[in-house]
Amino acid sequence: MNHIEPFQVQTLAAVLFALGIAVVLARRNLFLLLMGVELMLNAVNLSFLGFSRTFAGEASIAGQLTPVFIIAIAASEACVGLAMVICIFRGRDTLDSDAYADMKE
Amino acid sequence: MLHSLDIYLGPAYFWLFAGIAVLCGLGLLLARHPLNGAIYLIGVMVSLSGIYALLDSPFLAVLQVLVYAGAIMMLVVFVIMVLNQAKDHQIPFFDWFSLVSLALPVALGAALVGAVGERTPVAAGAVRGEVATMAATMFDFSRAGPGYYLLFELIGVLLLAAVVGALVLAKRNLDSPPPEIPAEEHH
Numbered sequence: 001m002n003h004i005e006p007f008q009v010q011t012l013a014a015v016l017f018a019l020g021i022a023v024v025l026a027r028r029n030l031f032l033l034l035m036g037v038e039l040m041l042n043a044v045n046l047s048f049l050g051f052s053r054t055f056a057g058e059a060s061i062a063g064q065l066t067p068v069f070i071i072a073i074a075a076s077e078a079c080v081g082l083a084m085v086i087c088i089f090r091g092r093d094t095l096d097s098d099a100y101a102d103m104k105e
Numbered sequence: 106m107l108h109s110l111d112i113y114l115g116p117a118y119f120w121l122f123a124g125i126a127v128l129c130g131l132g133l134l135l136a137r138h139p140l141n142g143a144i145y146l147i148g149v150m151v152s153l154s155g156i157y158a159l160l161d162s163p164f165l166a167v168l169q170v171l172v173y174a175g176a177i178m179m180l181v182v183f184v185i186m187v188l189n190q191a192k193d194h195q196i197p198f199f200d201w202f203s204l205v206s207l208a209l210p211v212a213l214g215a216a217l218v219g220a221v222g223e224r225t226p227v228a229a230g231a232v233r234g235e236v237a238t239m240a241a242t243m244f245d246f247s248r249a250g251p252g253y254y255l256l257f258e259l260i261g262v263l264l265l266a267a268v269v270g271a272l273v274l275a276k277r278n279l280d281s282p283p284p285e286i287p288a289e290e291h292h
Contacts, residue, residue, distance in 0.1 A: 003112050004119045004159060010221045012123045012156075016149070018214025019130035025210065026203035031139035031185055035146050038177065039130060042153055045169075049160050056230025058251070061242045064162050064234040065253060068243075071172050072260045076267030078177045082184045083271035089188055090277075095139075 009050030016043035030085050030095045034078065041074045119159055125152040137198075139185050143178060150174040162234035 020043060023036030045067040052063020085095075092099055129148035136142035150173045157166040232238055243253045 003115055006225050006227060007221050008116075008119065008123075009156075009160065011218050012126065014214055014217030014221065015127055016130055017217065018210040019127070019134060021213060022207055022210035023134050025206040026134070026199055028198075028200075028203070029139055029142075031181065032133070032136065032142050035133060035139075035142055035181065038146060038173075038181075039133065039149060042150060042173070045165075046153060046156065049157060049162055049165065052162075053160060053227050053231045054225045056228040057232065058242075060228070060230070060232040061234070061238060062251070064165060064232075065239060065243060067165055068168065068239075069256060069260055071168060072264060075172060075177055076264050078180055079267045079271045080274070082180060083274040086184065086188065087274045095188065 006050050006054050010047060013043045013047040013050060016040075016046065028097050030089075030097055033097060034081050034085070037081075038074060038078065041070060041077075045070055115159060119156060122152040122155045122159070125149075126156070140182065143182050143185060146181075147174050147178050150178065161231065164234050164236050164239050 017040055020036045020038075020040035023039060024033055027033065027036070048063050048066050048070070052060050055063060088100060089095065126149050129145045129152070132145035133142045133149070136145060150169060154166045154169040154174070157163075157169055242251065243257060245251060246254060
């Protein structure tokens with residue numbers, strides 16, 4: 001039994017989540033946007049795992065099973081997201097998300 | 106013999122991995138090229154895998170390396186390489202608007218770290234996430250069981266839908282003519 005306190009894990013998860021939001025908000029490259037979302041999903045996984053250790057028995061296993069589903073959803077999100085990047089890259093030939101600002105109409 | 110050192114080694118490894126993860130996250134934020142960002146993100150994922158192993162969850166640690174660092178990031182790096190022919194090689198960096206928008210994550214991160222205040226201890230009965238334990242819970246088909254296998258089936262359907270959707274999105278035109286069959290040569 002090692003002695004890593006849950007609040008240390010949650011602090012790290014919060015810092016990583018904030019970094020992911022910063023990447024999504026501040027960068028303009030489509031790939032970096034997608035990778036920021038992946039970073040946020042990773043932080044949520046870490047948070048689930050950190051909280052799963054504060055429960056006993058069934059709840060502890062449930063906290064460790066949820067990241068499995070999150071990882072599968074992240075895989076499908078990356079798959080569809082990258083296909084969309086390829087799709088819109090064809091028309092405009094740029095990866096700058098500001099170039100697609102007219103898509104909101 | 107060495108188990109007496111666990112009190113010190115566990116937190117030491119945790120802070121080592123946490124430092125690597127945060128530094129690589131900052132590298133992703135400041136990356137010059139998406140490929141550099143992808144390498145930094147792989148660094149985050151591998152160090153998080155180490156943290157998962159330290160947190161008594163070896164199954165998730167292996168899954169993190171296999172699926173995240175292996176499959177998903179390989180896909181991202183591959184697509185970055187395919188689309189590297191963009192006309193503008195200018196990678197947009199921070200402008201004034203994005204610098205203003207950095208205030209939100211900083212505030213949110215500070216609020217989250219501040220909210221962590223309550224020190225919940227590790228429960229005595231926390232289960233170590235071995236493969237056998239996780240599989241026994243996930244594929245518990247009994248009527249009184251938690252029913253994770255239904256979620257598992259749904260994830261399978263979701264992955265299939267994602268693959269088909271990606272194919273439809275990325276294919277240039279769906280009704281492409283069938284490949285020409287070369288005429289048979291008569292001798």
